[in-house]
Amino acid sequence: MTKELALATAAALALAGGAWADVIKVGVIAPTSGPYATYGTQFRTGVDTYQAIHGHEVDGDTVEFIWRDSGGVNPDQARSHAQELIIREGVDYLAGFTFTPNALAVAQIIDQSQTPTVIFNAATSIITEESGFFVRPSFTLWQVSAPLAEWAHGQGIEEVVIAVSDYNPGIDAETGFRTAFEAAGGTVLDTIRMPLATTDFAPFMQRVRDAGPDAVFAFLPAGPPTFAFVKAYNDNGLPGAGVQLLGTGETDETTLEALGDAALGVYTAYHYSPDHDSPENEAFLAKLFELHPDAVPNFSTVQAYDGAHVIYEMIRAAGTDGPAAIEAVKGLEWISPRGPVQIDPETRHITQNVYIREVVRDEDGQLVNREFETIEAVPDLGLVNDY
Structure with missing residues (x-):
């Protein structure tokens, strides 16, 4: 095989591989150091558990979560991470956000880039009104x-x-x-x-x-x-x-x-206790403890788990088309480890027990x-x- 033929074959294989599967990137901004680092830990174990149960692919596309440390309440840091993740890392979705000021700091950025952003925690009501690209499957x-x-x-x-x-x-x-x-x-x-x-x-x-x-x-x-x-x-x-x-x-x-x-x-x-009695919660906890035997599940663990579900459903419906992804999850219903839930089509916020x-x-x-x-x-x- 000539050198030219080898290069052409490699290029063809690369193109074929790209046609079969893509990597869809999700940037997660959360505290992984400092006094609120437990949120980052809980978010990771929730996402880990979801992917262990549902796989790392959606319709053949690999879903990769990329993590950035926001520390505590630090809007400037959150904004900087969001810009870096979108521009340099080329993420298709954002997620995380423990604190309201950090979430609000990225509203203008995600409007401009049309990046669907799934709130894993930040709990002030006004957040989803600040950008049409926020979806919140956590609580207020x-x-x-x-x-x-x-x-x-x-x-x-x-x-x-x-x-x-x-x-x-x-x-x-x-x-x-x-x-x-x-x-x-x-x-x-x-x-x-x-x-x-x-x-x-x-x-x-x-x-x-x-x-x-x-x-x-x-x-x-x-x-x-x-x-x-x-x-x-x-x-x-x-x-x-x-x-x-x-x-x-x-x-x-x-x-x-x-x-x-x-x-x-x-x-x-x-909206959640690990003591909640349901088959969905039992399955969630079983897989969580299989992966992380020393885990202490709490509300933020299940919020990240459900956040991953919302992201998967957006990818399944719309791939990397941000506006279409947001439209696809308006009214989305499922049975969470916390009970029956729905994304309100008007507020893009979760309705739950x-x-x-x-x-x-x-x-x-x-x-x-x-x-x-x-x-x-x-x-x-x-x-x-x-x-």
Whole structure:
């Protein structure tokens, strides 16, 4: 074989290979270092589990996830990563985004590049209104806070103090809870906005105790802040003073065992617990633990798992055509490990069950968020507000 013929044959084979299969790239921007690195870990294990169950190809095209570390709340870093992933790496989709400011920072970029972007976490309602290329299969704070407020008032809780981290999701949690609680006839005695970097919650607990409410409703980002808050709630004697703790992700599984008995009896409203009883969740957990025996699954694990599902369905329907991919998932329905879900065709946000939960010990003595009441098919109440 002549050199020219060999080169021509190699080129033909390369072209043939390209005709049979492509690599579709997904850039994931998430914290993989620093105090919020657990989100990056949970996102990776969720995506790993989805690909282990459903494969690494969609209709013959290989799906490759490329990861970038956003650290914490860092909009400039998120924007820089998005530009680099789109321009240099040539990604077809973006995903991840733990924090709202980071997600909002890429809205203009994805509009210009028409890059479908799947939010794995960032939970402020306004995000999907900032770009038509955002899809969010995670949750919002309105979505879980308002149902909790209605449930709490129905249990005889008449007066509350609200304490939230002072950034967009915290303000959404505060507004959602207050709106629904007051609409039900309850009274908010005080509202406390705590700096995001707070580590000492004792002064805030004293302020709650002085107000004398039936309950304190809290929202803080999962991880070290929630651990410190729940510990301070107990250390400062609020349970003994008759102040019930209500929350959303404050009893996150990644810190639950470390909290120990301090978490028992805390009521939360959320969209997923690993304790959820369904065949889909059982299969999800089985594969997760097969791949990662030491994993601690939580809400962000399943959000990334479902985020991967949305990406696969967009690829299946539209390949790398961004606008067509967004249209294809409007109204998409499936059974998630968390229960039945749908992407709202108007808001591009997930409609899902919200579960009222209590921290208890299971049959093996492990602390779990035990679901005992279901509010079905809740939309993003921050965008679809009936109060």
